Amino acid sequence: MKLQIKLGVPHSLQQSLDIERVKSVFPYGKILDVEVVDGGLICSSGVHVEEMGDKNDDCYIVNAAVYVGY
Template identity: 50%
Template sequence: MERLMFIETGMGIDVHGQDITTAAVRAVKNAIHFNSMPGIRSVLPDNSLDNMKVNVKLAVPCDKDKLNIEDVKATLPYGQVTVEIMDGGMLTTSGIVLEEKGDKNDLMYIVVASVEVGY
């Protein structure tokens, strides 16, 4: 990325089901949910959203091999999206196992995201 314009951060949790992709997608949605960049097109090369670069950094506590990166990328509506995965996030108890929700145990998966936008 030649020029970094914005950094948005968020957190996502899968309370029941222990699905790292669900938590990661929620973290990215949380990061971008309250933002609008109405002037971004005017600073992008050729004024095209296709030239926007988006780098997603995900801090995940476990199951990196089960993380569906394409689902994470699909969360972002524009740009050339890359995803970096690192150790982090949290595993903590939900206090209850709900088998009807797909729980294998009582753990909540918490993922932290940083979404960098530029060109």
């Protein structure tokens, strides 16, 4: 199985994205490419828990498209 992955990530977060960690969630198949493009969303979660390491109440949403082939 061959996989191509496209992620829509807010521009300000793209440099901190851990591509190897993203790849690790796929249990099998050969990952041909991981493409990161501008997209996603940053919004307020309404929750800020300092004890959990939160610095603000930002919620990050990433859109993913996974193309599967053989």
